[in-house]
Amino acid sequence: MSAAEVHETVRWIGRVLAGADPFNVHRALAVMDREAPGRYEAIAAVEMALVDLKARARDLPVHSLLGGRVKNEVTFNAWIGTVPPDRAAHEAMGWLGRGFCSAKIKLSGTASDGIARVAAVRSAVGDRMSLRVDFNESLTRARRCRSSGASSPTP
Secondary structure (H helix, E strand, C coil): CCHHHHHHHHHHHHHHHCCCCCCCHHHHHHHHHHHCCCCHHHHHHHHHHHHHHHHHHCCCCHHHHCCCCCCCCCCCCEEECCCCHHHHHHHHHHHHHCCCCEEEEECCCCCHHHHHHHHHHHHHHCCCCEEEEECCCCCCHHHHHHHHCCCCCCC
8 A cells, every 4th residue: 555545544534433432442443453454554554543543532652552661762764565666656755755764565475576576666765765665464474485585484
């Protein structure tokens, strides 16, 4: 999904959830899974917003609702969806311009378009950003092992 598609899906989910209990995150997740299947990025954004809303309403930091603080500082990654390479490069430059020093790039399997996407981003940002990839569970266990260099599948 592109950032624009995530934005539009979040707006649509907002209309679907209007009037529901904003503190019942489990119910909201069930509704979103049913109404927006496969729109994981948008669902995650709404889930984070609902948890943030609940914390603010209770005058608590979010980490207290999630079991407590683990770190004092959190690094955020820029996010680049499964978009054409030239668009991925453009989005990466935008993230870089906003101060991000790390980006996660979505891939679907090992197709050449994903490799081209990563190459285009690297070419655009050079060594000014750390890059990592997210295969979205699109690899088989055996393929994950070959890609990682592991000798055998592990659960």
